[in-house]
Amino acid sequence: MLTSAFQRYLNNFRGFTKEIWILTLITFINRAGTMVLPFLSKYLKEDLHFSYNQVGWIMVCFGFGSMLGSWLGGKLSDKIGFYKIMIFSLFTSGLSLFALQFVTSFWGLCLGMFLIMVLADMFRPAMFVSLGAYAKPENRTRALTLVRLAVNLGFAAGPALGGLIIMNIGYSGLFWVDGTSCILAISIFALLVKEKKKSEFDNSDKExxxxxxxxxxxxxxxxxxxxxxxxxxxxxxxxxxxxxxxxxxxxxxxxxxxxxxxxxxxxxxxxxxxxxxxxxxxxxxxxxxxxxxxxxxxxxxxxxxxxxxxxxxxxxxxxxxxxxxxxxxxxxxxxxxxxxxxxxxxxxxxxxxxxxxxxxxxxxxxxxxxxxxxxxxxxxxxxxxxxxxxxxxxxxxxx
CATH class of the missing domain: 1.20.1250.20 (MFS general substrate transporter like domains)
Known part of the structure; x- marks a missing residue:
């Protein structure tokens, strides 16, 4: 009884292409490495001694950068393809995270957080489009769910790991680990997944x-x-x-x-x-x-x-x-x-x-x-x- 229930559970994870599993893996690596975000307001307040008002404005810049990045990522995915955007986004945001730890002024951080989120959030619409290209139509909703699962697992692991890094190395360690995880994730993707201009599957699931x-x-x-x-x-x-x-x-x-x-x-x-x-x-x-x-x-x-x-x-x-x-x-x-x-x-x-x-x-x-x-x-x-x-x-x- 228990074995058949477990078997039924495992069946939900079958039928995906190799590319979908690689996308899931790099999403997990990237999200588990996203340790700066949960501690960002704490870092700005306690380490850099900004006021609540200043922290609020830096977070607003973060949000607007995210919006612009999402729009650019989607528009450019249609123009030059999701594959190039995904590689550009994660690689440059990884390098930017290394640099961000050295920015400590209020205006510098407003600009820095805005730019880093423009680069980082170009990835999301491009990744969604890639699921349409690499997953069969009947598996697309499940493929999206699998990637969401990787995001949730990554977010569960990230903050705990981030807390340990802060205790042992300090906040600068977060920037190094987060930046490295971005570059590592996209390197795995570039090595193992070939660029695909469009889906080889039909688009019969479209409304x-x-x-x-x-x-x-x-x-x-x-x-x-x-x-x-x-x-x-x-x-x-x-x-x-x-x-x-x-x-x-x-x-x-x-x-x-x-x-x-x-x-x-x-x-x-x-x-x-x-x-x-x-x-x-x-x-x-x-x-x-x-x-x-x-x-x-x-x-x-x-x-x-x-x-x-x-x-x-x-x-x-x-x-x-x-x-x-x-x-x-x-x-x-x-x-x-x-x-x-x-x-x-x-x-x-x-x-x-x-x-x-x-x-x-x-x-x-x-x-x-x-x-x-x-x-x-x-x-x-x-x-x-x-x-x-x-x-x-x-x-x-x-x-």
């Missing part, structure tokens, strides 16, 4: 787009709001929720860490089997997005019941399953809307919706909490999630 231009695709723009809204509420997990755990329930950093680990474990264990099952059942992507957005929204309404600490666990479980359903199928839906030769532009706008949410989510969340308290913030975030559900229903009618 019927009503327009040749991404700017005239109304359905896609409504979908971008759905991505933005779900990303807005997702980022609350890393900004306002850890503070809430401590201020309302007196949880320690370790207990908050355990809750975050629960999120990672649920995704690691259940995402591939659930996505595999939904793909086999051929359920429309937009229908799955409706359920994913709904679960993410109601997890914040659960937080309104703030008299029992167990509600934090329930809310975390619900948002984790919402994330499992929403994010892989949102990636796949975005890629499926693009007409031939426009994949980069579509994936650029999709990744930009996350970058914009990253800029606004913490700032807006803390403004609401500062003026009206945590409960109002949870209510607004939950309602934002329900507005995403309403938009998904509108898209379902139009498709």
């Amino acid at each position: 019927i787009s009503n327009s040749d231009s991404v700017f005239k695709d109304r359905i896609f723009w409504v979908f971008l709001f759905v991505s933005f809204a779900t990303a807005m509420i997702f980022f609350q997990l890393f900004t306002s929720l850890p503070l809430y755990h401590n201020e309302k329930f007196g949880l320690t950093e370790f207990q908050t860490g355990l809750l975050m680990t629960l999120n990672g474990l649920l995704i690691f264990t259940f995402e591939m089997p659930i996505v595999g099952f939904l793909v086999r059942k051929e359920i429309p992507k937009i229908k799955i997005l409706i359920w994913g957005s709904f679960l993410m929204a109601i997890s914040f309404y659960f937080l309104l019941l703030n008299t029992w600490v167990g509600m934090l666990v329930i809310a975390m479980i619900v948002i984790s399953f919402g994330e499992i359903m929403a994010f892989p199928f949102a990636n796949a839906f975005a890629l499926s809307r693009a007409s031939k030769g426009q994949e980069g532009r579509y994936m650029a706008l999709y990744t930009m919706s996350f970058s914009l949410a990253h800029i606004i989510s913490s700032k807006l969340g803390f403004e609401i909490i500062g003026n009206w308290g945590y409960q109002i913030n949870w209510f607004i975030m939950g309602t934002l999630g329900l507005s995403a559900v309403a938009c998904c229903l509108w898209i379902q009618k139009r498709l």
Whole structure:
């Protein structure tokens, strides 16, 4: 019984091309090496002694760099190909990380963080387009899920490793390791994967787009709001929720860490089997997005019941399953809307919706909490999630 269940679980990881596995490996190496990000605000505040206001502005530059990088990466992927962009992005951002540790002035760091994120985030839309070229149509959603799994595993390993490096070498060690991981990952990719101009597989999984231009695709723009809204509420997990755990329930950093680990474990264990099952059942992507957005929204309404600490666990479980359903199928839906030769532009706008949410989510969340308290913030975030559900229903009618 146990053996057959394990066998069924392993079946979800079968059928991928060699290139997809290499992409997954380099994504893991790159994300596990991304240690500067979790400690960036701590480094700016404690090591370089910037004020909270200055740290805030450096993070805003970080966000805008990410947006511009996403757009450039997508546009250039359509012009000169995703392969060249992926190699250029990771190699130059690796070298830039080596240099960034020597920049210590406020304006220097504003410019440095902006430029490094322009270079680094050119990678994301290019990588999404590469999945369209290297994965069979029936495997694309699962391929996106596999890469997401590598991202989550990398993010789980990175901060712990980063903490050890800071304790033993100091913050400069983070820049050296992060830069090296970028160069190592892209070197493996360049050595083992050949450039492919276009997919050798057909594009039968594409939705019927009503327009040749991404700017005239109304359905896609409504979908971008759905991505933005779900990303807005997702980022609350890393900004306002850890503070809430401590201020309302007196949880320690370790207990908050355990809750975050629960999120990672649920995704690691259940995402591939659930996505595999939904793909086999051929359920429309937009229908799955409706359920994913709904679960993410109601997890914040659960937080309104703030008299029992167990509600934090329930809310975390619900948002984790919402994330499992929403994010892989949102990636796949975005890629499926693009007409031939426009994949980069579509994936650029999709990744930009996350970058914009990253800029606004913490700032807006803390403004609401500062003026009206945590409960109002949870209510607004939950309602934002329900507005995403309403938009998904509108898209379902139009498709």
